Amino acid sequence: MASPESKKLLELLWKNYPGPSNYDMMKNKVDKMRANFVQATANFATPPSDVTVTPVDVDGTPGEWLDAPGVDTDRVLLYLHGGGYVIGSTATHRGLTAALSKAANCRVLSLDYRLAPEHIYPAAVDDATKAYRWLLNEGIAAHKITIAGDSAGGGLTLATLVALRDAGDTLPAAAIPISPWTDMEGTGESMKTKVDLDPMVEPGGLMGMGKIYMGDGDPKQATASPLYADFTGLPPLLIQVGDLETLLDDATRVAASAEAAGVDTTLEIWPGMVHVWHLFAPMVPEGREAIERIGQFIQQKTA
DSSP states (O other): OOOOHHEEEEHHHHOOOOOOOOHHTTTOHHHHHHHHHHHHGGGOOOOOOTTTTEEEETTEEEEEEETTTTTTEEEEEEEEEOSSSOOOTTTTTTHHHHHHHHHTTEEEEOOOOOOOOTSSHHHHHHHHHHHHEEEHHHHGGGGGGGEEEEEEHHHHHHHHHHHHHHOOOOOOOEEEESHHHHHOOOOOTTTHHTTOOEEESSSSHHHHHHHHHHTTTTSSTTTTTTTGOOOOOOOOEEEEETTTTHHHHHHHHHHHHHHHHTTTEEEEEEETOOGGGGTTTTTTTHHHHHHHHHHHEEEEEOO
């Protein structure tokens, strides 16, 4: 049963629901979309005053370190923000990444990977894999690193693991895809059955972002749509998704494939939750509980 706070959030999200969209409506409005997202996340993006935020150059890609008081500096969470590969930044997710630093008692490296349409696929994958290798070169052991991300960043988390494995890199200790977007073509049944329940991810707008990101690329490539990936050899996964999400099947199908491939997979479907409810943790208790759960998972896997 969703909390009263979550029910209130759902009402507010529907009140501000922009309605259906598509590629033609979006392609020339990227700057406005980015500005709108900044405004929409403003109330949730400010980190606590005791979390230190430090800009960093990650081998040519901007990023930032987030350090809660007393964190174990030998352990790092590489975080990949959501936003359909088109919008979002380290700034829009700073409240969440700061909370994750506290919950996991580790440093968080939040990455401003390149966005489309300025930089189409596979730019985001290239930046994320480069950031992981940068951490290794900085002396962080692979078994002390976790990768996580939400929405597009959740799909990118899986894509990064696949790309690293295929390149022969030593893989991190674990990964956490949050409400992951894993299917560029939106073939999941929940894209239809949940459309009247999900005020966050509208199918037409999602597919529009997918086209902006992919350009003329094949949407079935494993590092674009991890739904089609071979998950053999990947590290333990914690996948969290809300049962109101149009992207529910993006999570459940990937979880089933990963488990079938022998991956230690934990799928959590949270009742009554919207897409990436973690962002709203200052408002909803379920957001705080999900972040604490992630923190526990990271500490267990990187101990």
